[in-house]
Amino acid sequence: MSNTTLKTISTVLGISISTVSRALKNHPDISNKTKQRVSELANTLDYEPNANAIHLRTNKSNVFGLVVPGISNYFYHSFIASVEEESRRQQFSLMILQSGDDPEIEMLNLKLLRQNRVSGLFASVSNSNKQIDAYLKLKEADIPVIFFDKVPDIPGCNRICVGDAEAARLSANTILQKNKKHVLAIFGDENLLITKKRLAAFMQAIDGKINVTVVHANSAASAEALTLENLLFKPDTVFCMSDEILAGTMKAIQRNSLKVPDDIGIIAISNGFIPTLYHPEITFVETSGYKLGKLAFNSMMSCVKGSTFFHDLTTQPVLVEGGSL
C-alpha cells in the first residue's frame, strides 16, 4: 500500500475529489453520511494529506529553518529542543542546519532554506559581513529572520540574546551578599564580545567593595591551570563566566581535594546542566538556551503574523541556588 490521496478515496467511493476534500475538513456543504463514509475510508487507507501539495498551493511551508555553528553544544541544543517543542505545538516543522563556521556551507544552507521556502529562520551567525548580507536578503523576500546568541552588530534586525550584563551583575551581587571577600574571577577569551560585556558588568557591580582577581581562560584546560595557580592566594570564592570554565575549575578543585563550599565557594554563569553534576551542586546564574528558544519563537510568531516591529530582546537570568556558595 503506497500513498493514499484524495483521488484514491474519491474513485473508491465514486465521488469527486472536491467532495472528499471538503468532507475531511468538515465543510457544511457535505452531508453527514458522506462525511462518515469518507472519514472511515480515509482511516482504513491511512490517508495523510501531502504536505508538499498543500505548501505548494498555499505558498506557505510551515517550516522554520534553524542555523547554528554546531549542534553539539549544550547551549545550542537546549535552544533547539526548546524551539522544536514550540514549533511542534504550533504545527510547524523545523529544518536544522549547522554551518561549522564555514562561510561556504553557510551559503549552501541558505540556498537550501530558500528552496524549501521556509516560513522563517532562526540564525546564530559567525560574524562575517558577507554572510550577513545573505541573511538580510531573506528579509527582503519576506522571510523573517530571528538572530539569536551570536547576532550581527547592525540595527534593524531581530536579535534575541542572553542577558550577559545582567547575569554578571547578578553573580557579583550574590557574591557580595554572601559576604565573600576575595574572589577569583575567571573570564573567557578577552577578545570576545560576550567576555567584555560580562566582565564590565561584573566589575561595575563589585564596585571595588571586595578583592577581585581577574584572569582569562580560553579553554577548560587553561581554566583548570589558572585555578590551580590562583588557589595559592587563597580566594574564598571562584566565579566562572561559563560552563566550559566551570568544568576546568572544578577539576582543579577536585585535584586539590577542596571541600565546597567550606574551603572555597563556587558560582558560575551556566546553562544549567554542568552544575548539577557535582556535589554539592553548583550555585549558578542561569542563561538558559531553553528560555532563549521560547523567546525567539515568540518573536518569530509575531513576525509571521505580520509584525514589522523589530525585536531586540534579552533573557532575564535567574539565580539557581546550589550548595556551593
Add this chain to the structure above:
Amino acid sequence: MSNTTLKTISTVLGISISTVSRALKNHPDISNKTKQRVSELANTLDYEPNANAIHLRTNKSNVFGLVVPGISNYFYHSFIASVEEESRRQQFSLMILQSGDDPEIEMLNLKLLRQNRVSGLFASVSNSNKQIDAYLKLKEADIPVIFFDKVPDIPGCNRICVGDAEAARLSANTILQKNKKHVLAIFGDENLLITKKRLAAFMQAIDGKINVTVVHANSAASAEALTLENLLFKPDTVFCMSDEILAGTMKAIQRNSLKVPDDIGIIAISNGFIPTLYHPEITFVETSGYKLGKLAFNSMMSCVKGSTFFHDLTTQPVLVEGGSL
C-alpha cells in the same frame, strides 16, 4: 521582490516555461544564447527552484526524518550532528522531532513525517509495542526506517546500535585486568533491551571470577542513592552502564569525599563528555554517537538506493583510559 518562479523568467524573456526549465538544466535542446539569457536573469532575480513543487512532482521529498526522545542529550546530539553533516553532503534535509518519551507526541510526530513524505526515518524509540507498529507501517509505505540506539526487539528491521555487548565485555575485562575484586555494577532500567544486553555480556565476561553486586537505577538521582547505599559494603570499583548513571555515582563519590582511584575505582560506558569533567578523568568505554550516525546514514542511503537487505550493525567500542581505575 517576493518569489521568482520559472514563469516570472519566462514572461520577462518572452519564452515558454519549459524552455526556461530546460535552459537552467543545461538541456541540449536549448541554444547557448537562450541559456545565457535565462541564467543571467535567474541570477539577478535570485531564482531558487521551489522544493515543494519538485517534491510534489517527483513524489520524493529528499527529507529525512529523525526522531529521538530528546535532543538535549549528548549522545543524541552528537548523533544528530553526524547525520546532519552527511545529509547536507548528499543534498538531503533533516526534519528533527523529539518525542519526550510521550507516546501521544510520538504518534503526532509520525503523522507529521508521513505528511511530509519523508524519504526515510531515523528513529530511537521508547519501547512500547503500539508505537513500534506505527513505525512498521512506514516500512509498508516504502519509507525506509533505520532504528538506532533504542531499537525494537523484533527481527526484520534495520538496527544500528552501539556495540553494547562488546562495550560491556571490554569494561569487564578491563576491571579483571586491573585486578579488582569487588565491583558495584550499576545498570539502567532492567526492562530496557540495552540494559539486558550490557548486563548479560558484563556478567559473562566476569564469569564469576570476582564479586559483583548488580543494581538497577533509572535516573541519576537513583544512581546516586544506590551508590551511597552500596558504598557501605566497600566495593573497590564502581561500573556505570551509562553517562546518566555515572553522573549520579560521581555525586555520591564526592559526597563521601572518596579519593579516585585510591579509595575506589570508577569505570563507565560513556559517550565521552561527562568523564572529562572530573579529576582524575574517568576511564570509560566509548560508544560514539558520531560514529553511530555515520553508520546509520550509510545504512539509510543503501536503503534509499533500493537495498532490501536488512542491516543489523553495531559500532566497535573503544577503551579510553582516564585515571579513575
Add this chain to the structure above:
DNA sequence: AATTTTACCGCAAACGATTGCGGTAATGTT
C-alpha cells in the same frame, strides 16, 4: 402545479516544476 429554497455535490483553475511529444524554421543533401 409552478416556483423558490435548501441540501449536496462536481468542474476547473491554480500553486511551480518537469517532460514526452510534436511543431516550425533554417540548414543541408541530392
Add this chain to the structure above:
DNA sequence: AACATTACCGCAATCGTTTGCGGTAAAATT
C-alpha cells in the same frame, strides 16, 4: 527544386490539494 535533417522551442499533462462558482435534485412554499 524537392526532400531530409538539424536546431530550437512550445503545448499540455502531471504531481495532490484547495476553493469559487455553478449545477441538479429533492423538499418546501405559494
